[in-house]
Amino acid sequence: MDYFKYKDNQLFCENVPVAQIAQQIGTPVYIYSTATFQSHYKKLVEAFAELEPLICYSVKGCSNINICRLLAELGSGFDIVSGGELYRVLQAGGQADKVVYAGVGKTDEEIRQAIEAGIACFNIESESELENLILLASQSDRRVQAALRVNPDVDPKTHRYTTTGKKESKFGVNLERALKVFEEFGHDDHIKLNGIHLHIGSPVNTVEPYIQAIKKALVFIDELRDKGFTIETLNVGGGFGADYTTGEAPIAADYAAAIIPLLRDKGLRLILEPGRSISGNAGILVTKVLYMKQGGDKTFAIVDGAMNDLIRPALYEAFHFIWPVQVADGFAVENRSNTIEIPGTQKMDVVGPVCETSDFLAQDRLLPPLQRGDLLSIFTAGAYGFAMSSQYNSRPRAAEILVEGDSFRVIRRRECYEDLISIEK
C-alpha cells in the first residue's frame, strides 16, 4: 500500500521518523514517499504490460514539479487539464509527445500552446471545442491528434461530485451524439480524430464500471470502423482507487485482469490516466493539536491543519484515516479502518481553525487520548490534498516534503505572510 509504517510506536515515512520532519519543518506539512510513487507506477506498468499502454500520470491530484519530474524519470506520460499543467510537465522534463489534454473549457491560448508543444492527443469534450481545435490547428503546421470523450452512461458508484461519465454530466458527449461528431469531423484535414476517451469518475473501487464502459466503447468503435473511420486509441481515463482504508481499492493487477481481456487483439493503443492510485497513498498531511475542547457531549481536537490545507472531508465528506504520529503502548496500528476498536480510544471531531462549520478533518472519530502538542497524521492525502489547498482565512499554504530512503528535502517551502500579499497591488 505505502511506505508509512509504525516502528517502535512512531510513524516513519520510509526510514525517516515523521516527527523529526515535523520538528524541523513545522506543521501543517505534507510528506510524500518517493518509494510509494515509484512502486505504484511500476505496479501499473507491470500489470498492464501485455498491452504496452501509454500511462499518463494525472497531474491535477498532486502536481508539484518534483513529483512530475519523478514520474517523468520513470517514463510516465501525463494527463493534463490546463495550460498551467502543461507548463509544469514541460518544466519537469516531461515529454510533450506523451501528454494528453482533457477539460471542458480549454482556452484558445491553452490550445495553441499545446499544439506548439506537440502533445500526443487532445481529449475533446464537445462539438464546439472540436470546431475550435480544427480552426486553431489549421493555423499551425503541427500534426494534431484528438480523441472524443464519450459518456458511456455508467454509474461508477462513487460520490456524486466525482461522478463524470453519466449522461447528465458536463464532461464528454453522449454515444448518440458521438457518432454525429465523427460523421462531421472524422475525416478532417487539420486534425486526426482517431481515438475514444472515457473517464467515468473517481475513485472507482470496483472493476465492473470499467468493464461496462469499455464494452460500450468497443461496440461504438466497431460501428465507427464499419463506417470507415480509423480508430487507433482507447483511453480509459483514471479513477482507479486508493486505500483510504486498508485494502479498500482493487490493486493494479485486479483492474488489469478485468480490462486486458476486453482489449486483447482489438488493434487499439490503450491509454491510462491514473492519478489518485499513484499519488493518494504516497502522501500524508501532518498536523499538530492546538487545543482540546468540550462542546456539549462532543470532544474537539482543534488542530493547525484545516480545510484550506485538505478540503476533501468538507467537499466530499471524504474519509481520511487519522492517527497520532507517536503513540503510547497498545495504540500502534497496522490497519487503517473506519471502524477501529481499540480499548481506550475516545470519540472526537478533528477540526481546524478556519471559520466554517464544514472545517473538519474527521467527525465522531475514535482516537487515542490527545493533548496539546500531539502530532496527527492524516493518511492518503497525496491526491487532491495540497493540490486543492488555498490561502483561505489568509493561511499560508503548508510545506511539501519529499522523503527518499533515509533523507528528506523540501520540495515546496511553507508560504509566508509576504506570499499572501506579494502579488496584490
Ligand SMILES: *Cc1c(COP(=O)(O)O)cnc(C)c1O
Ligand atoms: C482527474 C482525472 C483523472 C485522474 O483521476 P484519478 O481519480 O486521480 O485517477 C484522469 N483523467 C481525467 C480526464 C481526469 O479529469
